[in-house]
Amino acid sequence: MNVPEGSGVDQEEDLKEVKRLRSGPRRPDLETLYCIDEDGSHHVIHPADVRGRFQRIKKAVWTILVVIYVALPWIRIGGHPAILIDIPRRHFFLFGHTFNAMDFWLAFFFLAGVGLTLILLSALYGRVWCGYACPQTVFLEGFYRRIERWIEGTAPQREKLARSPWTVRKILKKGGKHFAYLVLSLVLAHVFLSYFIPVRELGNVVTSSPAAHPAAFVFVMALTAVMMFNFAWFREQLCLIICPYGRLQSILSDPDTIVVGYDARRGEPRGRYNREGRGDCIDCYRCVAVCPTGIDIRFGLQLECIGCANCIDACDEVMDKLGQARGLIRNDSLNGFEGRRSRFWRPRVVAYFSLLALVFGGFVYATSKVEPIEARFVRLPGPAYVIEGGKIRNQFRLRLLVKEGGPRHVSIEPLSPEGAEFIFSQRDFDLPLLEYREVMTFVSLPRSSFRQGTAVEVWVRFGEERRTVRAPFVGPDD
Ligand code: SF4
Ligand code: SF4
Numbered sequence: 372m373n374v375p376e377g378s379g380v381d382q383e384e385d386l387k388e389v390k391r392l393r394s395g396p397r398r399p400d401l402e403t404l405y406c407i408d409e410d411g412s413h414h415v416i417h418p419a420d421v422r423g424r425f426q427r428i429k430k431a432v433w434t435i436l437v438v439i440y441v442a443l444p445w446i447r448i449g450g451h452p453a454i455l456i457d458i459p460r461r462h463f464f465l466f467g468h469t470f471n472a473m474d475f476w477l478a479f480f481f482l483a484g485v486g487l488t489l490i491l492l493s494a495l496y497g498r499v500w501c502g503y504a505c506p507q508t509v510f511l512e513g514f515y516r517r518i519e520r521w522i523e524g525t526a527p528q529r530e531k532l533a534r535s536p537w538t539v540r541k542i543l544k545k546g547g548k549h550f551a552y553l554v555l556s557l558v559l560a561h562v563f564l565s566y567f568i569p570v571r572e573l574g575n576v577v578t579s580s581p582a583a584h585p586a587a588f589v590f591v592m593a594l595t596a597v598m599m600f601n602f603a604w605f606r607e608q609l610c611l612i613i614c615p616y617g618r619l620q621s622i623l624s625d626p627d628t629i630v631v632g633y634d635a636r637r638g639e640p641r642g643r644y645n646r647e648g649r650g651d652c653i654d655c656y657r658c659v660a661v662c663p664t665g666i667d668i669r670f671g672l673q674l675e676c677i678g679c680a681n682c683i684d685a686c687d688e689v690m691d692k693l694g695q696a697r698g699l700i701r702n703d704s705l706n707g708f709e710g711r712r713s714r715f716w717r718p719r720v721v722a723y724f725s726l727l728a729l730v731f732g733g734f735v736y737a738t739s740k741v742e743p744i745e746a747r748f749v750r751l752p753g754p755a756y757v758i759e760g761g762k763i764r765n766q767f768r769l770r771l772l773v774k775e776g777g778p779r780h781v782s783i784e785p786l787s788p789e790g791a792e793f794i795f796s797q798r799d800f801d802l803p804l805l806e807y808r809e810v811m812t813f814v815s816l817p818r819s820s821f822r823q824g825t826a827v828e829v830w831v832r833f834g835e836e837r838r839t840v841r842a843p844f845v846g847p848d849d
Contacts, residue, residue: 398667404675405665406607415533416607417526418516419660423684432503433513444565449775456567462774462805469774469805474741480734487730489616491723493623495715496702497630498678501617507601507609508679512663514555515602522548526660549603556598560591607664611675620674626705627713631678633658633669633700634708641669644693651699657689658682658700668700743775746831748812748842755845762792762815763846765827769795769810771802778803779833783810786828788844791816793829802833814844821846 397414399405408414446453448467455464463470470477492500501508523529523544535541564587565573581588601609610617624630638652652669659667661681666673668682686700704713748767757764773779781802785793796811814827825844830837 399659399662399665399670400667401670401673404611406611413604413608414665416663416665417529417533418663418665418681419526419657419685420520421661421681421685421688423687425680425684429503429512429680433509436504436509437513441562444562444570452569454566455569457569458567460805468738468741469743470741471745471772471774473745477734477737477741480730480737483730484727484734487723487727490623491720491727493620494625494628494717494719494723496678497624497628498617498620498676501610502631502678502680507614508677510559510598511602511606512679515552518551518555519548522551549599552599552603553595556595556602557591559598560594563594564591607675607677610677611664617674617677625717625719627715627717629702629704629713630672631668631676631680631683631700632672632703632705632708634698634703635669635671636708636710638669638699651690651695653689653693655689657685661685672705743773744833744836744838745770745772745774746833746838746840748827748840749809750842756847758818758847759815761818763818763821763844764813764815765842765844767812767814767827767842769812769829769831769840771808771810771831772806773802773804773833776804779836781808782832784830784832785814786830786839788814788816788820788825788827790820791827791844816844816846818846823848 397405397408403409406414406416443453444455451464451467451469453464453466455462457463461472463474489500519529523532532541532544561573561577564576567590568576568587576584576587633652637650639650640648641652641654642649644653658669659665659682661684662668663679663681664675664677666675668676680702682700683702687697690697690699706713747770749770751766751768755765757766769783771781779802781800783795783798785791792815794813794815797808798810800808802808812829816825821844823846825846827842827844829840831840
């Protein structure tokens with residue numbers, strides 16, 4: 372071994388891991404995915420433990436994100452949950468605003484904003500989203516991997532257990548781990564359900580028979596099954612094989628993008644600790660041992676790198692113990708690694724910022740235009756008009772909804788066309804909050820009074836507020 376005393380790899384478990392990687396059947400290369408064996412089977416990766424400043428930053432970020440994830444459905448703004456997607460009633464509550472199915476077009480701004488933010492982040496800081504904030508990373512590294520570590524031990528112990536024959540001890544360990552995974556997956560699935568069912572009703576849904584709420588039951592079971600499959604077995608394959616975002620990195624980044632990389636100018640020629648003329652890399656393999664996707668970052672930037680910074684912390688620890696400067700592996704741009712200056716503002720960054728500002732502005736403007744009260748005519752299916760006894764009749768549904776404030780008393784008053792006869796299925800009633808009401812409306816006008824361009828107009832009073840609702844009155848051309 373070319374590992375010096377106090378080099379950061381002098382712990383027994385670390386040494387075992389380094390030996391395994393050096394002498395094991397496979398080493399990372401640039402031609403194959405390390406997580407897939409030659410026969411196509413999953414090559415399970417057991418990343419070694421790592422400590423350091425990026426681990427502390429990630430833990431803090433993950434804690435904040437998980438607290439937000441759990442708390443949002445409980446926080447009430449304007450009498451509603453901060454976020455609730457009420458599918459049966461077709462309402463969506465977002466930080467004090469109420470939207471319904473007719474406001475769905477606003478999702479364009481939201482999705483475009485999320486997409487552009489990710490694109491901008493990728494151009495500036497590579498896969499920072501993947502390493503720090505993606506739910507796959509947060510849940511896998513923050514919860515599932517910890518449970519695994521807690522029950523099965525360090526990476527070499529986990530690897531040994533995986534290779535050992537089935538014994539009572541192995542069954543208990545594997546069974547215990549998967550039981551813990553199952554409980555955690557169920558909890559996370561129920562938290563997700565609270566974004567669709569108000570938390571006040573969730574307790575009742577969870578404790579009553581599945582037959583009483585089949586959709587919620589199937590949703591939670593399906594989500595739990597997906598999480599078990601993903602977090603217990605599939606893991607990094609999701610990032611490497613399925614996730615399209617990772618595939619886009621090569622077009623989203625440029626030589627000025629900050630990525631996790633290895634300073635080959637400083638590290639090469641790598642070699643044994645006591646070798647004359649070596650670079651700063653002592654080829655200890657710690658950076659490979661801690662990588663959750665099993666790559667060797669010293670080959671250069673790779674598709675499989677999720678930017679988790681484990682290798683930075685691992686290498687910094689080695690450098691500290693060798694008394695060498697940190698940063699052999701670090702966050703820097705490809706230009707930076709080549710000794711050139713990196714630019715923050717590049718044409719693509721300016722373009723992404725501008726587009727994002729445009730979309731954000733559009734979202735704020737469009738949201739401000741969403742009315743807290745909805746009142747509109749919807750023409751009934753079938754012919755646009757009927758002629759009967761010398762009169763032209765148009766028929767509508769007057770759709771009414773109060774989204775904010777509280778229940779209102781509604782009254783309807785016809786305005787025009789003059790001389791028309793109006794029949795409403797209801798004219799005075801109480802309208803509860805967030806409950807659609809459709810008032811059948813029949814408007815008859817003597818044929819002699821009809822002119823092209825005639826409009827139907829009514830006043831709808833919602834308590835103190837009044838809305839004028841219009842629709843064209845249609846009739847024959849002659
Ligand atoms: S880059 Fe750092 S951690 Fe990786 S092998 Fe070289 S010295 Fe070890
Ligand atoms: S190469 Fe480093 S940053 Fe990239 S995935 Fe592996 S450990 Fe994380």
